[in-house]
Amino acid sequence: MTTAHPNSESSGSGSVAQVAIESPNVSDGSAMWRLARDSGVLDLNSSYAYVLWCRDFSRTSVVARVDGVVGGFVSGYVRPDAPDTIMVWQVAVDERHRGRGLAGGMLRELVDRVTHTGVRYLETTITPDNTASIRLFSALARNRGTELERRELFPADAFPDSHEGEDLYRIGPFRPTSSGT
Secondary structure (H helix, E strand, O other): OEEEEEEEEEOOOOOEEEEEEEOOOHHHHHHHHHHHHHHOOOOOOOHHHHHHHHHHOHHHOEEEEEOOEEEEEEEEEEEOOEEEEEEEEEEEEOHHHOOOOHHHHHHHHHHHHHHHHOOOEEEEEEOOOOHHHHHHHHHHHHHOOOEEEEEEEEOHHHOOOOOOOEEEEEEEOOOOOOOOO
16 A cells, blocks of 8 residues: 655655655665665665565565655564564665655554554664654654653673664554554
């Protein structure tokens, strides 16, 4: 399913950009890999992982097409040990489209879709210094009128490299909306 979202920003040619938020397909994997690489903050997985992600987790992930081109994505999966919880793995937005609400729109669309399958909670991990992600997920909880819990999940010494510690953010419970698929 495709959900069209108007974007009030000009696409550079003076016209209003058309935004569609939809499930990714295998051909979107390379664009997702490039967005993650170019973000400057996301851990970069192999290109193969993004292609595989689009095949195996397309129902729990979304891409935002801006004028037909992938301009952002949210990758997620339902936790096998907690079928009422979606884990958001990565959120990326092309730098040309940042600050326009695209990340929040993708998260809202994803939550709307998965609540119809019994998902009531969203989890993600965020490093303590990533203020943009903290604001994004805090706004999601606030806009949905639900709770946000934060706790340390993985201390820095859990990683074999110089990776920062990761805090777990848990948002919910969500109520199903009328616009799911």
